[in-house]
Amino acid sequence: MRTIILLTISNIFMTFAWYAHLKNMRTRHWLLAVAVSWGIAFFEYLIQVPANRMGYGKFNLAQLKILQEVITLAVFVPFAVFYMGTTLSWNYVWAGCCLAGAVFFIFR
Template sequence: MRTVLLLVISNIFMTFAWYAHLRNLRTRHWLIAVLVSWSIAFFEYLVQVPANRIGYEKFSLAQLKIVQEVITLVVFIPFAVWYMGTPLKLDYLWAGCCLAGAVFFIFR
């Protein structure tokens, strides 16, 4: 459970590092966006590296990666809808179904 919680926190940081500049810094030079994103990503790595080390004690590498992908989608959808203002689409549901299949196969 600690791994999942740390990966959720890590993903929140990383989602903001990757995409928030599209909303907040779109009028600034791209180099400013890079520096701000790297600054945010630094904190993401402070959480992500321990999360993966803890998780690797209980999960295989493939299982750890699939858990990460599921968390990425769970974090990304609310970010995209509420923070970035994109419409909620059925495509997110289909992507979730594909990831559920990945979870099934990697953990069976």
């Protein structure tokens, strides 16, 4: 459970590092956006690396990767809808179904 919690927290940082500049720094030079994103990503890695190290052994490598992808979508959808103002569409549902299939096959 600790791995899942830490991966979720790291994914929140990752999502902001990758996408928040599209809303907040749109008029700024792209190099500034890179510097800010790297600063945010530093904290993501401080959490993500230990999370993967703790999880490896409890999960095999493929399970750890699929788990990360599920967490990514679970973090990204609320971020896209509530922070970025994206309209929720059926594509999110279908992507979730595909990931549920991936989870089924990788953990069986």
